Structures are given as C-alpha cells and as structure tokens.
Amino acid sequence: MVFQKLSNFRINMKFLHRCSLCVYWLLVTLSVGQLPVHAARLEVLKFSSHALKGNPLHDPDTRQVAVFIPSQYSSNEPLPIIYYLPGWGGSSERFIKDAEKWCTFTQKLADEVTPVLLVVVDGRNRWGGSQYINSPAQGNYADYVCDEIVKEVESRFGVTPFKPQRIVAGHSSGGFGALRLGMFRPKLFDGVVALSPDSDFPTSHLRFVQAPAVSNLTLAQVKAFAATDNAQPMPKDGDLRYALGLSAAYAPRGWWHRGEFEWPYDGHGHFREKVWQKWLDNDPLTIVERKHSAFLPRQTVYLEGAALDEYQANVGARKIYEVMKKRSSSCVFYEPPGHHSDHVAERLERGGAWSFGRPVKDIK
Template sequence: MLPWSADLAGRLDEHVLDSAVLRDNPLGDPYERPLWVYTPPGYDDEPERRYPTVYVIQGFTGHVAMWRNRMPFRQPFPETADAVFARGEAPPAIVVYVDAWTSYGGSQFLDSPGTGRYHSYLCEEVVPWVDARYRTVNAPEHRAIMGKSSGGYGAMVTPMLRPDLFGALATHAGDALFEYAYLGGFPQIVRHLREYGGDVMRWWDDFRSRVSFTRSGDDKLLEILGYTACYSADRDGTPVLPFDPVTGVLRPEVWQRWLDWDPVRMVPRHADAVRSLRAVWIDGGTRDEWFLDVGAEAYRRALLDAGVAADALHFELFDAAHGGIDYRYPLSLAWLSDRIAAK
C-alpha cells in the first residue's frame, strides 16, 4: 500500500466558510472554518441528478485537516470513502467533512456559552450552504450524519435536536451512558489537579505556556476542561466541574447538567424525533477504554424502547479498543448511503 496520497475517483472541494454564529465565540477561535465537500464519480457528468448527503464529524481534538493523516498500511478515510463509490459498493452520495475544533479540543457539536454555537454552525450555516451550492436532495430522509467518539456523540444528538435536517446516523464508539464513560475518570483528575491547587484553569494556563502533552495528566485534564465547557459552563462561559476538584465529591446539580446531555437519557425526551430516523448504525469495540460498547448497548435499547423499528438499526460490537477503528467508517458510509439514496 502506498505511503502517500492516492488519486480520487471523485472530487474533494476545499472551502472556507465565514461563520456569523462563530464570530465573537468565547474562546476567540477562528470564525473562518475549513469545509471539505466530496462529490462522487459521475457527479459532473449528470448535471440534473441530485444526491443524498452524509455529514462527517470528528472526535475530541479533531479538526478537518486530520483526515489527511495516514497511518502505516492504512488509507485515510477520504480515500476509503471514495473507494466505496468508485467500486459501486453503495449508491453515490455527497460527503461533507465539517470542522468544529475549539481551543479546548472540541465542541461536542453543541451550543454552549463555554465554547460557542457549534450546533447552530452545523445546522444553520453548513447544511444550507452545502444545499445551496451542490445538487443535494434537500430532505432529512436523504441526509445523514456520522462520526466516531465525540463525533459519534454529535451524530447521536444532532438528529434528536434537528429531525427536520437529519434522518439517519452512524455512531462509532460514541460518548453515551455518562456514568461509565466519564465518571470513572474523575478521581484521576482530582489527583492531577493537586499540583494546581484544584484549579483547572491554572492547569490550562500552564498547558498553554509549554509544549503540549509533556506532563502527566495533560490528556485527562484537557478532556475534563473541554467536556465541562460544553456540558456545564455558566452563562458567562466559566466551566463548572461536575465534582469538587479537591475532595472529588460530586456536585449533583452540575452532574445532572451532564446527564441531561447523555444520548441514552435524551432519547425518551426526543422520542418523536428518533422514531422518524430512517437508519441508525451503532458500533463499538468490546475493549473500549471508556466502556462505550456498554453505552452503545444502552443507546440501542433506548431507541428500541422509544419505538424505533428494529430493521432500521444496525448494531455491532467487535474486538477492538477505542482507537484504530477507522476501518469501520467506510462500512457505515456504504450502509447509510444505501438507506438514504434518492429513489
């Protein structure tokens, strides 16, 4: 397998969006954002044909340029996605790669006073922009969203909040069942914060003053700061931890704010929205370090209990940890493309 880039059978257009909703975001992050739009082979040959669309979102710390990262003996997803359509494994679709990076590492694809309006950016700016410039089928039953980890979380949550836009999803090891995904890491974070007097923002100042990830606990502390800014920031943007940073005792009212954003718990509140889903792909590794295979089971059960038809679901657990599961993405892409195909 070649260690450098390969030619695509389709076309990958690279754009920059000037976002109104991300201007003056609380972290001062760029409001001009890269956006990649892939059109499948034959797109330019049939000017009257319209196509379903799959939106691809990334995990925590992800940004759109990372889709070019090439692991040894593996192809990056834009190439394996192109191969799905070049080989005729699924009906052709437009694939949109969205950037929702923040200085804290991610946005969870939510609107938050701690990070910015990234849910609105995706739904109110990116989707209409793509529909206006590409020959999409502008209907939720022909529009899907997919992602892994925090991207998988965004893929679960976004159709619940905007069923008028998204009618299908794929979640690979998406954050769910928060008491298992997050709660077990809180004691480690308390230990790491001891040298910062229990102040996560003191750690943040230190982190930004040196080479990143050179001290023990940097990864865990970045995660807790990023998630807190998304799930439980005060109105002024201040991140409020869901536990006392010195004693580790849970703050029930703050932790509840996190639980309110748990996809498993959101499903009953958005039962009408999930029942409208045309297709849901759920998978995860049985050795996932954040127990997201357990979260996947719980999310699947919540969907079934809410009345989602069993034949609309694809559920699969496989032997893997959290990382290195990018080979799963073209599988779900082909499955989604088949189910949202314009007919």
C-alpha cells in the same frame, strides 16, 4: 542472390518493427485497463462563520470544510450527503492531509453502495473539541454545522431530493455529536451513524473525572486555565484537558457568564452531584431514556462500538439500542472486533451502507 537476401532482411526488419509496435500498444492498453478509470476528488471550502464569530474562547471563526466528491457526481443530479464529525482533537485538516485515502473511501462507497458526498467538519476549540453542541462557555457549534455548513455545502453542490438526503456521522466525540445533532435537528438529518459514541457517562466518563489530575485541581487553578484573556498554557494531562473541555460543553454557567463553566469539584475537593447531573443531562443515553421522541420514526440510527473499546463506548451504544429497539425508530447495533479507534474508515463504510438500505456486513 545477395540483393535478394538484403531485401528479405529488410522485409523481416519491417515485420519485426510492426510486431514490436503492436506488442507495445497492447501492453499500454492492458496497463491502462488496470488503472482506475474514475476517481473521487477533494474540494476544500473555507468561509467565515456567523455562529462562531466572537466566541468566548477566541477560537477561529473561519475554518476549512473538506468535501470528497465521487466521479458519479453531476450538478444536474445532486447526491445524498454524509456529514462527518471527527473525534476529539480531529478535524477536516487531517482528512485534507490524508486526501488520497478518503478519496478512495468515497469512490469505493459510490461504486459498491451508492454515490454520496462526504463532508468533513472542523469542530475543534481551545480545549480540543466542542462536542458539536451549543454552549455559552465555548460557542454555537451545533448552529455552525446545521445552519452554516449544510447551507454552504448544498448551495454549491445541491442535495438529492430523495430520502435519505443527509446522514450525520461521527466517531467518539463525533459519534456523540452525530447523536445529539440527529436529536437536535431530526427534520434535517434522515439518519445517524454513531461509531463508539460518548454515552453512558457513569460508565465511560466518571473514571476520568475522578482521576487525581482532575479531582485534585483547585478552583483557582481551574480559573487560571479557563481564563480567555491570558496566555496560560494548556494542561499537559489528557484527562484534565478533556475534563475542562467537557465542562465547557456540558456545564456552562450561563449566557450572562460567557466562557465560564462549573467544575465537578468544590473548593474542598468534594464531588458536586449537581454539576455531574448537568453532564448526565447531556448524555445521549439519558436523553433517549427520558424522551420517547428523541428521534423521529423515519430516522435511521446506526449504533456501533468495538468489542475491546478501552473507554467502553460499546456499552453505552448497546444500551441506547436496547431502549430504541422497543420504539418505532429504525435502529441497529453492531460490535466489531478491535479497539476504540481501530479501522474507523471501514466502520464508517459499514454504517453508511446500512443507512442506505444494505445489510450489516458481519466481520470476525
């Protein structure tokens, strides 16, 4: 009797052990099923730029380019590419540090819209930003992006042969850069996504150009700050530093005066309309108004500005749309809630989705 009870006990223990193993593996299977089975990854390219070599501000010519690659990528079937230009002071370095966020973004876009590579550029200079254009007062940043980054990325990862192949996108100063590069190289970029772009300068820029820190600066002080052969510290005032940087981008003295630019005020503190006109000549709104062929009919242009944008970038974006909607270009304007730098990733996702044929998702 005792032997029978012991045998039954052993059988029950074996049964319980087997059941516990089954439950364990069931839990493991369920937990694994809840984890992402695929995820985007980051690759960082670093190479020397011929376009930036010997630039007048002595800024680095070797920079990092962040490439976010969704799991669907295959070298046998290359993907379309979004080239992203960060705003003033931003760079690929910030995206690399926040890689998990942008890998998630890239994979989400791939799963819900279409697989793309997200390529992030570093267009900074000593002032903070280059606006991604060529200027003898700062260097050839448009050439750096269009001729060198595109070539380097696509020599490694390829690009789809189908349209759209390349979208140039950006926020704030990067949105300005996206518009300008889309105009500058219309055959290279099939679409533009401009989030809160610098435009309509009389509305968005004139007020900081007229700020006391800018208007009260003497030409001697401007020359001291602009000198590239000394250790003069950068001005602490944000408006002043921004004005110095934009002067280098928009009002260079010319190719024979590399690194030098014209200041919006003369030696007596009077506003110089001729110099201001040079700024306006670089305004995307001015260019679109003057040039009917600013964009090719086949290009798509997504314009956007937040409703509470503190720099009124939404005003300029809407004005560009009002001009372009009368033409043959495919263009849309969207005004999300929030401020200038709110929810940039979500806004980029919305613009990217529209560029690939999805309707704009309205949010309240």
